[in-house]
Amino acid sequence: MDRGLSFLSAPASAIPETAKRLLGWEVSANGVTVRLTEVEAYAGTGEDAASHAHRGPTPRTQVMFGPAGRAYVYFVFGMHWCLNVVCGPEGEASAVLLRAGEVIGGVDVARERRGDAPARELARGPARLVKTLGIGPDANGTSMVDGSGPLRLSPPSRPVPPDAVEAGPRVGVAGAHDIPWRFWISGDPTVSAYRRHSPRKR
DNA sequence: GCGACGATTTCG
């Protein structure tokens, strides 16, 4: 893996650092380019109660155990899709959830998919980001780094200074509130709002 | 086979 992407394959224990380094990277698909402003790190089996891979591999999480640089796309709440970049060595599950970004290319195309929304809200939230990119379940398991799939991950046009990165608890997770594995660019208007997990009513 | 529960968004 070239183009400065080798850090994606770092050991799963380094997943928070890997997530941080993805801020400012650009994701392109179907005519839209998004600059990542908010991400979350998820570790593998037994290490992270909030990770889909926490209890070991399942049919859904198979791709998380594969090589780094592939897309892990999952369905949530009966209506939304979310996109992760699979990280770590093959066999170890870890991934970075792409939570939000700034649309820096193809704003008109993004608007067609998202409807009339302020520019900063086009990719503000993981499901909105997926919709803006025009991808879906077909992208699950495809490479984001070799051009063979609809997605392409590229280095930042502008670097993000390390001191511009803030960290906090992940959004909407049921447990592991003590783990500050959500990272975002400080003060960026495209970063989504923090919401704590809300249990369903009986 | 069944049922509880989401790494969310949108509307009221």
Added chain:
DNA sequence: GAAATCGTCGCT
């Protein structure tokens, strides 16, 4: 605050 809406996974 609460609904919408359905695939997944563990088994109450």
